[in-house]
Amino acid sequence: MSERAVIYTLIFALYIGFMIWSVLKSLRQVESFSDFTTGGHRMGLILGVGTSVATWVSVASVMGVPGYLYRTGAAAIIGWVGGWFFCTAMQPLLAYKIRMPKVPMRTFPEFMRLRYEPGAERSQLQIIVALLMFVGYFIFTHLQVVGFGIVFNTITGIPYEYAIFGFLLILALTCSGGFWSVAASDTINSCLILGGLIVGAGAVLNATGGVGNIMEAIAATTAPVNEGGEPLPPGIMMTAAGSFGVGALFSIFLSNSFGSLVAPHWITRFMAPKNAKAAALQMMWTLIVLIPIFCCLITIGLGAKTLMPSLPVGKTTDYIMPLIMDSYAPPIVAAITLVALLAASVSTANSMLLNCSTSLFYDVYVALSGNKILNQAQATRRLRVCVFLLGVVAVISAIKPPLLLAMGFTYVYGAFGSIFFWAVILGVYSKKMNRQATYVTILVGLCTYLYGRITGNFTNPMLMSATFSLVALLITLKLTPPPPLEAYEAFFKADVSEPTMRTIRRIRHEEFSPEDMKPAEILGEPAKL
Amino acid sequence: MELAFIIWGCVIVSAIVFTIIACTVIEKSKVKRWGATGNLFKYE
Structure with a gap:
């Protein structure tokens, strides 16, 4: 075993040890189904920022963004970095509204049910949204x-097709504790990612001779992406639109900003903080923490073009980050950075799997079973099994990957934006938005987006679907009655009426309690009894 | 390249502006449960 391999194994073992410790510690926190899905709506700012950063920093960012920077240069900063940052910038405006209800919902489909089908015995909308989310x-x-x-594969040398099964080992660990476990390991992973990327960027700067050399090299390079490929036009990597063209880049920016703004996992994240202000502040601090992370990613992505002008044949640009670290960084630096990449994939996968399983188990299975009071322990146990089984299927599906990482995210965010944008935004900001208009906007948005993507007839499928669905929903709103008070009251008032609170409890499969009607305390006024 | 960094910078500034708007609404409501503390950025 080489010295580099020993160091990689040692750092990886330390990481696994740390994960086991954090999961065992966080397991004591699990009390109810709410704890498992949204941490019981009592998450503080530090843990909230940690878990939000780790969710943002996925393989699409730590591997996909350097990959696209390597492929197209500046355009990736506008399309992905700018798009995702703009999404995070807008999120405080959505987060505080979502967290306003005294008793918030636990999942995104449940939120849609309360807002659009509060009186339904079995909500079709909840099930449709859950399946789309899934x-x-x-x-x-x-x-x-x-x-x-x-x-x-880079760390261990195990072929990719077998290496992906290592994911199940870590998944079994982190998902055993649900949301608190995911949040705790996410916070550790955030620190690791930040540390790993800083040392990684330092190694790249050292190997290239500094920012000046990187800029000179990418301004002049014509090296193809893969050895033997078509050369790049001179200076293309410095232009704002790169090889995409302005229309396609704008489409990517829109999907990554407005599409990811209403991505269901973010709506669920906004339900977890202990109050509305914590929800808003959490996203601002998340963005501030993301700045150094993305500075490092930009340095590594652009620096890679200087160090390794073309990739070996058969390797996609997603491999650039591990390849550069493995080839140019000192073993200890490479080991820390590679473990940070693993942390990024694990933390986001945890979060996504929890969303995926919750939507399938809670919003489809439990919703179909009627409005019975939920057996908390049984529900949590079944959800754990669901998380792991879906992880197994995800691993099997990854044996032959069809998409580049960053672009795969952009497609899904575009779809979420096309389907849910108006339903979510108008749901918390307009009392007029109703059930019929929501069905119309989901249907028109989904069909237009799929048509645009499949046929390639639209340069900007998300913009087209958002425009068509807005027109359709405005017409529907003119023709249909306004929603009932129970649908929107909790997002506009601190003290809601008893029918609204009873509806919220029924949707959450919980018993109504007179305590629920206790009036909200107002700053500077004595508490009302 | 400069344009890309200018766009990114503007986006970062907009985050602070949007957060101030959200926190101002909460403070104006004075509802403690929503996180009103009397200080725009103070959190309890």
Whole structure:
């Protein structure tokens, strides 16, 4: 075994040890089904920022973004970095509204049910949304497993097709504790990612001779992406649109910003903080923590073009990050960075799998079983099994990966934006948005997006679907009655009426308690009894 | 390349602006359960 391999194994073993410790510690926190799905709606700012950073920093960012920077240069900063940052910038405006209800919902489909079908015995909308979510999150999880396989292959030398099965080992650990376990390991992973990327970027700067050399090299390079491929036009990597063209880049930016803004896992994240202000502040601090992380990724992605002008034949640009670390960084630096990449894939996959399983088990299976009071222990146990089984399927699906990591995320975010954008935004900001208009916007958005993607007739499928679905929903709103008070009251008032609170408890499969009607305390006023 | 970094910078500034808007709404409501503390960025 070479010295590099020994160091890689040692750092990886330390990481696994740390994960086991954090999971065992967080297991004591699990009390109810709410704890398992959203941490019991009592998450503080530090843990909230840690878990949000780790969810943002997935393989699409730590491997896909350097890959696209390597492929197209500046365009990747606008399309992906700018798009995702703009999404995070807008999130405080959505987060505080979602967290306003005294008793928030636990999942995104449940939120849609309360907002649009509060009186239904069995909500069709909840089930439809859950199934759509399931498809999207399964693709996300699949992409994380692909990223994991690429890095695990670099660390251990085990062929990719077998390396992806290592994912199940870590998954079994982290998902055993549900949301708190995911949040705790996410926070550790966030620190690892930040540390790993800083040392990785330092190694790249050292190997290239600094930022000046990197800029000179990418301004002049014509080296093809893969050895023997078509040369790049001179200076293309410095132009804003790169090889995409302005229309296609704008489409990517929109999907990554407005599409990911309403991605269901973020809506679920906004339900977890202890209050509305914590939800808003959490996203601002998340963005601030992301700045150094993305500075490092940009350095590594652009620096890689200087160090390794073309990739070996058969390797996609997703391999650039591990390849550069393995070839140019000192063993200890490479080991820390590679473990950080693993951490990124594991933390996001955890989150996505939890969303995926919750939507399938809770929003489909439990919703179909009627409005019975939920057996908390049994539900949590079944959800754990569901998480692991879906992980197994995700690993099997990743044996032959069809998509580049960053682009795979963009497609799914585009779909989420096309389907849910108006339903979510108008759901918390307009009292007029109703059930009929939601069905119309989901249907028109989904069909237009799929048509645009499959036929390639639209340069910007998300913009087209958002426009068509807005027109359709405005017409529907004109023709249909306004929603009942129970549907929107909790998102606009601190003290809601008893029918609204009873509806919320029924949707959550819980008993109504007179305590629920205790009035909200107002700053500077004595508490009302 | 400069344009890319200018766009990124503007986006970062907009995050602070949007957070201030959200926190201002909460503070104006004075509802403690929503996180009103009397200080825009103070969190309890």
